[in-house]
Amino acid sequence: MKNIKKFRRPICGICLVAIAAIFVAFVATRSSDSLSGLDQGDYMIVDVHENIESQDGIKELISVMNTVNIAKMVLAAAPEEIFDYIGEKGFTEYEDNNDTVLSVAKKYPDRFYAFCTIDPNDSSKVTTAMNCVAEGADGFKLYNGHSFFYEYPLDDDRMLGLYNYIQEKGMPVIFHVNTGYYIDQFKNVMTLYPDMKVICPHFCLSSKNPTQLAELFAQFPNLYVDISFGYKDYLESGLIRISDNIDVFKQLFAQYPDRFLFGTVAVVEDDDAEKDSEWITDTYQTYRDMLEKDTYTTFYVVDETTGEEIQLKGLALDAATLEKIYETNWATVMME
Template identity: 30%
Template sequence: MVSHTERWARVRGVAWGAALAAVLGCRSSPTPSAGKEVIDVHVHLTQADAVAPLLAHMAKHRIDRAVILASPDLTSGRGGSGLSGYRAGNEIVLDAATAHPGKLIPFVTVELGHDDLPYLAELRRRGACGVKLYQGHNLFHERPLDDPSHQAMWQALADQALPVLLHANTVRYRGELEAVLRAFPSLRVACAHLCGSRTDLARVESLMQAFPGLLVDTSHGSAGPAAEGFANLERERAQLLGLFSRWPERFLFGTDLVTSGLNPTSTEMWDLQAESNMGLLKAENFRFFRQTEGQSARVLGTYQGLHLPPEQLGPVLGQNAARWLGACLR
């Protein structure tokens, strides 16, 4: 699996000097209003030496807290397969959160099978606040989400009222997700990337209608998937605005930042990722890579943002996350 940083570097046809100059030229990106706490619920902290750059990045973009997610080797760009390396990823986020309590909120990763139940208990004793689950992604999908061997873990997550951030490919595994949500209605689940439906808002709307407790994050990661998502949300802007008006309490701000690659090019891309994800919600227009007609490569372009009113922007940027995280913020 190619890391997010490598994906940036492989965007075909982009002249990096010109691209970065353009990024630096749009530093008047939207920032939160004073007095409004901003919580990024989707940050992959992949290495210990990225903590200081991450904190500086948060300060630069006025992000008050970040949910830092433990990452397996595949997500961190270290290779491997499946969930390999996830326990090492747990150590990274627990150590970072211990050093920066309240600022960095640790979400650990577990194998859904029942064998990880004692391990979850240990992680909880050590300060784990919530859980990030990757098994709804096709690269980590070894068994159905509703497999019988997963039932004990789902029950434990529900019983302990732990916030869960779940990556769910709802094209492939929607039925499995629905089975889990029906079986465990008290699960405190936030479904990443508009529940895998950035290019099909009708799907996320039907899921939110069917499961009133389901939250979704608005995160877009790097390169192709984000560009495709932003382009579709621009086309379906009116429908997305309707969802925010209908359920303002159910959306969470996230960036899907992956902290691998500590070099000037990578950290400039961190900036662009934060600005575009914030811009989607707050701005009239924002910049990110896009595929333009007549060009085979993605280039920096402008998208129309949602420009949410204050009564919707405040909840999505932080208030909804604060309720979902609950005791994690104390």
């Protein structure tokens, strides 16, 4: 019996050390991956639109989300051409990115939604969509209204089965549409599927024509937009455009506060040295500043001669409107 007692003590000691190590790891994981890392006195922001090339930087992305107080994020799958454009048209490797966003959302369900994308030329679109839903997809992202990926009219019979499936499932779709080219086709789709919850990103590419956007809102109660601008050149132009027409945009937000959603689309890539955590943090914060402040500066808009950041006018939205954009409009879309 003495020998047994002597043998048990070190084993128990090892157990205690192991348990302590597991506890420390658990606490560390919760602090970064759960909502405990957020400022509970701030808005619990939902970012409804981001692309990630792989899972490699997901921990860093969660850390950035915590810094900007983004509680949850939609990861919208994309073809390889979004991440690595080599000058040729195509819609490749999107299945791999579908798997990526689905995997991340499964691993971090409190922090991410997964939106699958569908190739417009996939002859089995509905089956592909059904398989995504079976794997846990929360919605979809369509690029067939993107001028680079445009192959045939948005209201073509080849797309109608997919639209109908999305509407029947009651799931939202991020529908990238260049309304400068395809607005009539887009209106036809919206008319055919009045219950399909559509998020048209980048102000529905209508920030140059806010009157047109207001008309779309008035005509289609199922239409939402996110406030992102996309790539950095577009973001710079968009921020300047809003600053130069601040009263027009304030009126638009005041008239349709229930239709705007917070989105960023920094496009998180693996091999872009510029897009480190600081860059992504500053990009996300820029969108918050645009919505919340009277004036602000950002590294996106600088004086060409001096390199100094130029002061821009912000929307300075009231707390009730910000809460809608950051939280409750999305809850309505998702019926949460």
